[in-house]
Amino acid sequence: MMTQYELDDSGVVVIVGSGAGGGTLAHELTKRGIKVVLLEAGKHLTPDDFVNDEWGGYEMLSWLDKRTASGTWRAAKDHPLSPSWSCQVVGGTTSHWSACCYRFIEDEFRAKTLYGELPGTSLIDWPFTVADIEPYYELAEAKMGVTRTNGLPGLPANNNFKVMYAGAKALGLNVSTGRHAINSIPYDGRPATIQDGFTITGDKTGSRWSTLNVEIPRALATGKLELRPQSRVTFIEHDDAGKASAVVYVDAAGVTHRQKARAVVVAGNCVESSRLLLHSKSARFPDGLANGWGHVGRHYLRHIIQTVWSIFDKPVHMHRGEIMAGMIDDFVRHDPARGFAAGYYIEMNSMGLPTTAAFLEPGWWGRDFVSVIEQYRNMAGIFMSGEDMPQPGNRITLTDELDAFGVPVANIHYDDHPNDLKLRSHGYKTLSAIHAAAGAKRSIEAPSYPASHNLGSNRMAAKAEDGVLDANGRAWEVPNLFIADGSTFSTGGACNPTLTIVALAIRQADFMAKQMAAGEL
Amino acid sequence: MTDTAITAYKDPKMPPPVDLPEGPEWVGVLKVFDAHAAETLVTAAHTLYPHQTLPERVYRRTVFAFDALAAKLPAVAQGFAEFVDLVDGAMPVPFRDLSESYRVNTLKAIEATPAFRLVQRSTVRFLYDDLEVWQAFGYEGAAVQLGGYINRGFNDLDWLPEPPPGI
Ligand SMILES: Cc1cc2nc3c(=O)[nH]c(=O)nc-3n(C[C@H](O)[C@H](O)[C@H](O)COP(=O)(O)OP(=O)(O)OC[C@H]3O[C@@H](n4cnc5c(N)ncnc54)[C@H](O)[C@@H]3O)c2cc1C
Numbered sequence: 066m067m068t069q070y071e072l073d074d075s076g077v078v079v080i081v082g083s084g085a086g087g088g089t090l091a092h093e094l095t096k097r098g099i100k101v102v103l104l105e106a107g108k109h110l111t112p113d114d115f116v117n118d119e120w121g122g123y124e125m126l127s128w129l130d131k132r133t134a135s136g137t138w139r140a141a142k143d144h145p146l147s148p149s150w151s152c153q154v155v156g157g158t159t160s161h162w163s164a165c166c167y168r169f170i171e172d173e174f175r176a177k178t179l180y181g182e183l184p185g186t187s188l189i190d191w192p193f194t195v196a197d198i199e200p201y202y203e204l205a206e207a208k209m210g211v212t213r214t215n216g217l218p219g220l221p222a223n224n225n226f227k228v229m230y231a232g233a234k235a236l237g238l239n240v241s242t243g244r245h246a247i248n249s250i251p252y253d254g255r256p257a258t259i260q261d262g263f264t265i266t267g268d269k270t271g272s273r274w275s276t277l278n279v280e281i282p283r284a285l286a287t288g289k290l291e292l293r294p295q296s297r298v299t300f301i302e303h304d305d306a307g308k309a310s311a312v313v314y315v316d317a318a319g320v321t322h323r324q325k326a327r328a329v330v331v332a333g334n335c336v337e338s339s340r341l342l343l344h345s346k347s348a349r350f351p352d353g354l355a356n357g358w359g360h361v362g363r364h365y366l367r368h369i370i371q372t373v374w375s376i377f378d379k380p381v382h383m384h385r386g387e388i389m390a391g392m393i394d395d396f397v398r399h400d401p402a403r404g405f406a407a408g409y410y411i412e413m414n415s416m417g418l419p420t421t422a423a424f425l426e427p428g429w430w431g432r433d434f435v436s437v438i439e440q441y442r443n444m445a446g447i448f449m450s451g452e453d454m455p456q457p458g459n460r461i462t463l464t465d466e467l468d469a470f471g472v473p474v475a476n477i478h479y480d481d482h483p484n485d486l487k488l489r490s491h492g493y494k495t496l497s498a499i500h501a502a503a504g505a506k507r508s509i510e511a512p513s514y515p516a517s518h519n520l521g522s523n524r525m526a527a528k529a530e531d532g533v534l535d536a537n538g539r540a541w542e543v544p545n546l547f548i549a550d551g552s553t554f555s556t557g558g559a560c561n562p563t564l565t566i567v568a569l570a571i572r573q574a575d576f577m578a579k580q581m582a583a584g585e586l
Numbered sequence: 587m588t589d590t591a592i593t594a595y596k597d598p599k600m601p602p603p604v605d606l607p608e609g610p611e612w613v614g615v616l617k618v619f620d621a622h623a624a625e626t627l628v629t630a631a632h633t634l635y636p637h638q639t640l641p642e643r644v645y646r647r648t649v650f651a652f653d654a655l656a657a658k659l660p661a662v663a664q665g666f667a668e669f670v671d672l673v674d675g676a677m678p679v680p681f682r683d684l685s686e687s688y689r690v691n692t693l694k695a696i697e698a699t700p701a702f703r704l705v706q707r708s709t710v711r712f713l714y715d716d717l718e719v720w721q722a723f724g725y726e727g728a729a730v731q732l733g734g735y736i737n738r739g740f741n742d743l744d745w746l747p748e749p750p751p752g753i
Binding site: 116117118119120121218219221222223224226227228230231234240241242258259260261262263269270378379380381382384385386417418419421422423427428430431432434435438439440441442443503504 | 591592596597599600634635636637639690693697703706707709710711713714715719720722723724725726727728729730731733734735736738739740741742743745746747748749752753
């Protein structure tokens with residue numbers, strides 16, 4: 066029997082969202098004896114529910130509610146109603162992610178200092194250094210079972226990797242299968258991968274870490290967690306002292322409830338977190354909760370993400386095996402000689418025929434497209450994740466249209482910065498060169514798919530006037546309101562963000578527990 | 587054309603592929619489209635993605651999926667109807683009777699319309715989600731029920747140098 070808390074129990078920490086940030090924090094707090102109510106908009110699925118089917122999995126797991134998009138980014142044209150990609154299910158997008166796990170490098174915590182004044186950007190340094198987060202990276206890697214840490218071997222080379230390897234070696238690049246929260250050997254009660262290539266539709270075997278299969282069951286086992294799936298939070302209330310006091314949510318039957326709270330943590334995956342704060346307006350916070358400085362929703366980042374798909378003379382069968390098991394780190398460091406700020410990771414990518422066709426170049430049709438997609442079996446994919454520049458105008462705002470819960474639909478505005486475009490072009494050239502060196506007959510530079518790394522829109526800053534949150538992810542203006550997802554990032558860094566989200570959640574749990582023990586929270 | 591080196595599988599939990607009648611009477615199974623709308627959409631799907639080796643039935647199944655969507659969502663049904671009107675109004679001959687270059691030009695002229703976008707995106711969505719198309723182009727689909735690819739070729743590419751173990 067799961068522990069249950071009363072709606073008027075003001076001693077519970079309420080967490081909104083059960084993904085990388087919220088699910089991890091729920092475990093870390095309950096492990097420290099703290100009472101937690103975890104509200105999750107999505108259903109609680111089991112591995113048995115998942116399917117090995119790209120569209121079937123997408124429709125089962127994704128956040129499909131309408132959003133709108135504006136700005137120069139391709140998502141506004143290609144995916145105008147779904148510009149950002151995340152999940153609505155217990156486990157959040159960790160039920161779907163492909164589990165690349167890299168750490169920020171030291172330089173990336175001081176982006177402003179290192180990159181200097183770049184017109185149009187709103188760069189800041191992080192309010193802490195790499196030394197502050199390193200111990201938490203270690204804890205995160207251990208709990209997630211990241212390969213090439215804690216004695217765990219790397220994932221084995223698959224077909225798509227062999228292509229990447231051949232090209233990278235020919236160009237003298239540093240290539241490996243990389244680091245993943247996917248078991249290469251059995252670890253922590255979970256099996257080794259069977260290389261089915263379907264982590265992204267739910268992972269039926271559980272070889273990949275997710276909050277659904279690791280953090281939440283363990284949090285429930287402490288007896289301190291109440292998980293309420295299909296609970297959509299629509300508003301955060303505060304008391305006369307300006308402290309968060311309750312959250313309003315709608316359950317599966319459409320009934321509205323109000324859960325009182327000792328502290329509120331929002332972890333809805335960036336867009337939803339900013340949307341919820343912007344919507345939680347009051348006389349004291351007329352522009353939205355914790356938004357006195359106007360930073361909520363601003364400085365939105367989504368990384369420079371793109372894939373090159375190439376055709377070879379012979380079969381690759383890229384869909385066989387773990388989809389992102391390849392990494393090149395020669396371009397990670399900031400190098401002004403390249404003509405732009407910041408860096409990028411090269412990784413592998415593979416997709417099945419359904420989504421390769423959909424993302425190759427949305428809108429492309431005719432005989433040329435047909436001649437490419439017919440050679441699916443001979444296709445390989447290579448991918449990059451690079452740092453984009455924060456700009457105050459790249460932001461999440463509320464539109465006039467209301468969703469089924471009465472909350473305004475979010476718009477995401479994103480204009481590419483000249484630095485972003487330089488990095489993009491450099492990246493495409495590198496990706497294509499690697500495949501060319503492996504013998505590619507033709508390479509297609511596919512545009513970004515909907516934003517999968519959503520960051521920065523409630524950022525941490527050393528000073529209240531520069532961001533929404535302090536160095537512990539706590540709102541400057543609301544002392545018991547925290548954020549635990551990627552929206553806290555001061556700048557984006559180049560690597561996939563989840564390892565850092567998890568490390569920060571563990572760090573935040575430490576901080577919250579100490580504050581509570583000291584009677585300050 | 588089929589790729590005899592592989593066998594494509596749909597996840598056993600997904601609905602099985604639909605079996606449409608082979609003759610012109612296939613349109614009888616549709617809920618929303620009449621015969622003309624259905625055949626026009628089949629012609630459009632074929633013009634957009636003219637795979638010479640794929641049989642007509644895969645394009646019909648694509649339009650069958652459009653019809654199911656239209657039956658659920660009236661706005662989508664209206665979009666498909668607009669598309670048929672648009673392409674039929676472009677030339678003095680119905681779209682489905684036009685030669686290929688005229689069909690291509692008709693589609694190019696309406697690329698910016700929501701109706702075109704609906705048909706083009708929906709064709710990609712359903713045509714390449716068809717088991718017979720997977721088999722033809724070398725995509726094997728669901729794998730977990732067969733134990734993944736760990737013992738079924740995840741690393742069988744043999745025309746490039748073998749990376750060192752532990753790379
Ligand atoms: C295709 C794809 C591949 C990816 N691969 C990688 C990778 O290889 N490596 C990597 O580091 N990252 C990867 N990511 C990104 C990774 O998934 C995210 O960074 C991470 O999951 C974000 O964690 P989060 O806690 O912010 O949000 P999520 O994990 O998305 O969790 C947010 C949760 O909050 C819930 N929620 C939102 N609003 C409300 C509300 N109002 N009320 C109740 N619940 C709410 C949502 O339903 C959701 O369950 C990938 C993402 C995608 C889309």
